[in-house]
Amino acid sequence: MKPEIAMNQSEMTIVKKESQKLKRWKAFYKKFKRNKLALIGGYIVLFYILVAIFAPIISPQDPFKIDLVNKLQPPSLDHWMGTDDKGRDILSRLIFGSRLSLTVGFVSVFFGAAIGIILGLLAGYYGKWMDTIIMRIVDVLLAFPGILLALAIISALGPSLINVMVAVGVFSIPMFARIVRGSTLSVRKLEYIDAIRALGATDLTIIIKHIFPNILSPVIVQATLRLATAILSAAGLSYLGLGAQPPSPEWGAMLSSGRDYLFSAPHIALFPGIAISTLVLGFNIFGDGLRDALDPRMKK
Amino acid sequence: MLLFIIRRILQTIPVLLGVSLVVFLIMQMVPGDPATLLAGEGATKQTIEMVRHELGLDRPIIYQYFDYVFHAIQGDFGESLRNNRPVLDEIMIRLPITLQLALASILITVVLGMIAGIISATKQYSMADISIMIIALLGISLPSFWFGLMLIYFFSVNLHIFPVAGWGTIQHMILPAITLGAGGAAIVARMTRSSMLEVVRQDYIRTARAKGLKEHIIIYKHGLKNALIPVITVVGLQFGALLGGTVLTESVFAINGLGRLIVDAIRTRDLPMVQGGVLIASVIFVFMNLAVDVLYRYFNKRIDLN
């Protein structure tokens, strides 16, 4: 074999490797794209992310400017979504609030899912006392009043936005742990796990490479559902001094502030409510599509 | 099975010890002093110290904890710092109410959720399916105070069908149960849908068809009971969430439940009450989990006997 040819070959394999990854990614995207609904979900999520990124540019008004004279205005040309109880432009607040709410929602769900998954995997894979201990801890966590946990977290870590995410994340740990444990139990029994074990793989490899990807789908469903709860409970914590402090336009907090005006100025609660719902809706159908696209078996 | 149940019950003992320790530590850490809060506006330092002494809060912390545990083991959960009533009495007033509420809303969750889920599943991708799923997702993203107040204004203030607030009769239960159950119903609907879609693909459904059964018998008799298995898990989880997540609904409907008791106790730093409340909630929760596990095993014994 001539050296040049050899070089050519190795070059070729590199190109091939890259194109392979690209190909797989493309195949994934193609599959995802074919799911019309998921695509819509994706666009909704993307839309909100873009809104968050470009908030200062697209926001029509100063979201913090208090104008008590013009408070509680219904939607008008000046204020597309009306003004809140302090005369602030609701649309602008929603736009800025997307930064907070998206971050808090995503990060806390991610955090809760991450820890929940780890616990669930350990409990499900090792079983026995590991399972008993983890699941009983999870029971406790579930039975524990959220406000107490939140208070504990502030007193231990102090109030900050990150700690809100921690607190909200902690609330979601048990849900994820339980779901993951259940799926792990069933995946663990599959023959390919034994096959990999027979090859001499360590437990860590098995858990990470072989069990984890196969439990992902219920996790995605749960995560997309948790998002709403996360955004709402983050707002619930701000009064404990834990969340974003006023006048931060957190969606959940905006929604709660509408509580006093449910009848006199319903738009105050309505628009944040719509924002949360559509985000959650988008995220859910996006999640479903993602799950299908990630699954090589779904041929669609 | 019985032994399994007993074993699980015994397992809860260390869990409860753990819970009480964690509650205790958290309450120590949390800012806010029960004596100051109790002494009220304008109390002098001496008054606060006197109150603190009265409550026994000036004893060493370790001593306080072991004293608590020692008494708790004997069934004495102490007295509320706020009103000096026995914690257990206070809890027992609320417990039945909370359980009734939780059960009523679980019923709503299950009934609404399953009906919606079944319709969705049997008419997959129809308009009905899509709208049910969208409504379900809205249900999840709506805060309960909003939903509850809307119900009150619609059904109580405008239509005079149900009382606004309080507890005692079936009429009192309906609105709060719907408020509480709605979010769970959404989750159950989603779950039922996917579970049902799974079940209708099963061989025994085909067997049922081959017998010549009518479609609705196939769905409701042969399908549903099987589709319930994963739903039970979710319902169990929901039930847990109900015990903790009732505070807002209890407030809106002025229901004297455990959730509010615990939150109020936390806000007033009423340690024995918090302890007692959380412990009881944990016990209920553990039992609930146990019930779910038992049901799960019952339905699932064909799959996994160990």
Added chain:
Amino acid sequence: TSDKTSSNASGTKAQAGGTLVVARLSDATTLDPHFITDIPSANVVYEKVYETLVVPDKNMEPQPLLAKEWKQLDDVTWEFKLQEGVKFHDGAPFNADAVKTNFERLLDPKTASPQAGKLEMIKEIKVIDETTVQFVLKYPYAPLLSILESNEGSIISPKSIKENSDKIGQNPVGTGPFVFDSWKSGEEITISKNKDYWGNKPKIDGVVFKVVPEDATRIAMIETGEAHVTDQVPVTEIERIEASDTMDLYRTDGLAVEYLSFNTKKKPFDDIRVRKAVAHAIEVDAIIKGVYNDIGTKANSTMSPKVFGYDPTIKGYEYDINEAKKLLEEAGVKDGLEFTLTTSDRKERINMAEVIQSQLKGIGIKVKIQVLEYGAYIEATAKGEHQVSIGGWGNATGDGDYNQYNLFNSKSQGAAGNSAFYSNPEVDQLIESARKESDSEKRKALYSEAQKIEREDVPYVPIRNYEHLAVYGKSVNGLWLNPANYLMLEDITVK
């Protein structure tokens, strides 16, 4: 007394009956007046189950009740003549011994009453005869009546004090027009008409106090007639209530004041000029209109106009941005002032904080808002961890001492009320003298003097005088909330 007699007259005519349902935010904690520290508890029993020796009228002037008359024998001795023929609900007779038993219980260190401090000037209670009792004080204390007329001056049945002192909190026995019936913890308390009441019997058969934590729900209950009265009303709902044809709004001036309190121990608010600057930069009117929907009035001092000792000539700081800027400059705060404003989690307070934040932004002051859960808020302000906080001072007695001593006396720093950690020996001196001064004109002058100094020192920026609101159904007549926010039931009727 005129109020009382007028209601008496109509009382005999009106057909008695009906049970009044009161919806309220929270449950009582105890019904033992020696242990009550909160209004929701006191409201259930005050002048209903229990009575006091003297009672404040609509103008907070003391009127006879269980005491027919009284006089001050010297600086430290007060003598009361008691009503005759009064019986407690348990049949025990009301007499001088009963009064003595009550106050001795309250003051006994073993009782450990949190209210003992308020009456610690009492040295001795002397029984002169069956209907005459003397209070001997350790030092002259002018506002004695204001304390006796407030909740902690309630007279409990001596029989129940002797027999089950521990259970009074659950089972109150007094001489009042209503007898305690039952208490479903967390849910409701019922009292009913005392058929053997010595005075004018109430027109209603009884009262149910229901716990309904949610604002909107309480109002909905009034709307549907499930409840008749609620005394905690969110300011956001008043328009709707006023427009409604099933409900009415009751408004009455209160004794409490809301204010901003500077931690005068901490930089930069140890500098009077900085405090003044902030005071000038806050547009109080806008807050009252914008946040409170014009409920309540602009406060000029931390003392409300209804409180004894209020000086109407003292005015609050003008809204004057230029002056504020100038003061800041003088104080040498060049690179912009920045501070944290701490508030509890009451939504009006949070709203107020936000408005203040935005107002101060106008002169380049950056405010960071910190909302704390109530318990944590109390602790933070008591320990002086805050820079500036929003607070309020209710006044259960209607006397200036309760205001001045707690908010300004250096002995009250921290939890006792002085969250500004203010300390001025001159003011301390004035407050102490006012306590001992028995001439009410002279007392007024002393308080006026103190308030003037306080205005200059600005430890607090007074914002708003409270106005108490109640919503009641159209079927209710004769509703009266006294300035201390107690529901008074003499005249009330339910159709």
Added chain:
Amino acid sequence: MKQVNENILEVKDLETYFFTDEGTSKAVNKVSFSLKKGETLGIVGESGSGKSITSLSLLRLIPSPPGKIVGGNIYFKGEDLLSKTDKQMRSIRGNEISMIFQEPMTSLNPVYSVGEQIAEVIRLHQNLGKKEAWQKAVDMLKLVGIPSPEKRAKQEPHELSGGMRQRVMIAMALACHPEVLIADEPTTALDVTIQAQILELIKNLQKEFGTAVILITHDLGVVYESCDRVAVMYAGKIVEYTTAKELFENPKHPYTIGLLNSLPRLDMDQEELTTIPGTVPSPYNMPKGCSFAPRCAFAKKICEEIVPDLQHIDQSTQVSCWKHTVQWDREFVLHEKVGVE
């Protein structure tokens, strides 16, 4: 039609397609066969060849969507099942034609007692009361050889062994003395010794009730021992249709030959098994001509271009293979019209 009297079931050009995103799968492609009273017809073929779908089509139990019967006729006692209403169809299912499914594990509803599941079909079709139906169910269990049937009837499927479950399925299928029993791989999941028991049982019951049986399997041994006639399916088509004896003694279609050859034999040692090279074509991507052509050692051009029909080569045998036609020896010309003999 004269045949009606002999043939209790007659399937003509049955076509069942699956319409999926990937394309149309002709799972059953013009399948014709008939069944006489009391006879046993075996259907063999590889996995995916359309055996189950054929049998499900007979009862109109095709999962729809994506499946649909697009053509053909199924005459049962002279009447076309495909033109019956759903209601009429329901009264036939489980009553006149019943079915035993492959997996006894999953074909029984796990949450009901087996007695209940048998009684259900009896109540449905025989108008019996709850009690009588239960009694009959117990009798059926006894008939299929389950010891202490009263006790077993109350148990749920998971409490029974695989063999017992399969017997329960059989009891259920035979409960209404159907005229046709379709057994879709009734023994695949079972052990050989149990399998032997079950096959024996079906044979005996068949004799007793005169039931016609369609036995679907891919085990040629089972076919040989239990069937009168056999249809061999490949890729949705019947490729050979003949008597059992003829099939084993004198297989005609190259696929059948290959299949028989690839069985390891008990009577002789072979170092290497004969195999059929290649794999079954994808149902979405069928060859243009004979679907077996790509794997067939004999394939000629004609095989690759034109689909052969199932044709009689003698009284009892039909084969779908060009090799057995006159065209085989001719030079194949594309424009020549084939099949117009």
Added chain:
Amino acid sequence: MSITVEEKKVLLSVNQLKQYFPIKGGIFGRTVNHVKAVDDISFDIYQGETLSIVGESGCGKSTTGRAILRLDEPTSGTIQFQEKDLLSLSKKEMRKVRKDLQVIFQDPFASLNPRQTVEQILNEALAIQNVVPKENRKHRIEELLGHVGLRPESMERYPHEFSGGQRQRIGIARALAVEPKLIICDEAVSALDVSIQAQVLNLLKSLQRQFNLTFLFISHDLGVVRHISDRVMVMYLGKVVEIADKKSIFEQPQHPYTRALLSAIPVPNPVQKRERIILTGDVPSPIDPPSGCRFHTRCPFAIDICKSQAPELKISAQNHQVACHIVS
């Protein structure tokens, strides 16, 4: 290619292997009973041979295989592999030994991770045991696919894109990847169609020749067993009832169970049709196995002693051992 007696060299020796699965119960989760899945069995596997284990479902075939691989931890006994007792190795040492012991499972779909491509599957096998340096792995994978008759293009595809037979080939390639000495085939061809089964069996045989592999072949299909084995071991309810050369066992089966088993096979061959011994009843539970000979409850020839005394495995002919009172 059968190995003569002189050449025999023991590769794996199983001694008194017991695998009891505990049944938990009681308040404290104590073990109240055991499933005696494998109850005291001993056998040897010789280098380069194929030993088959046959028997009804649940008789402990897979359990034996899994015990050798230490996928479950056996209750007692020894498993001697190349002078080492596998059961006394540490987890880490065991991982090293796994290179020499491989397994092919029954279900060609369940035994492959559906989310990995063929390349990932094989690459992982190579990486775990680090048999081939990283840069050569790709080449090696192509080679392995060649051995099992798959095209190199298959690498990028997922298991579900293959037919059952092809999937099983991937499984085989994975087992071969680490160059093992012994491969345990647990029902490796049971799920395959006849025609595919033949392909895979041919493949296994040729690989055995090529790489001097030893097979422990678990199956209940006696046709397949006869084709592939050198020796056959028959199990019943956790016990070995007969073990012998293939020829011997198929031509002179001695244990009544073996005979029933052989006679029950439906054979599409008119010449071979013989009288059936149809057993009655089901296999008893391994939790509470019958006393004496475990087969006596279903044995048509059972005599009194069978009920009380468990028969020993005894040599009954050359290379033929049987555990039956009647035979001896």
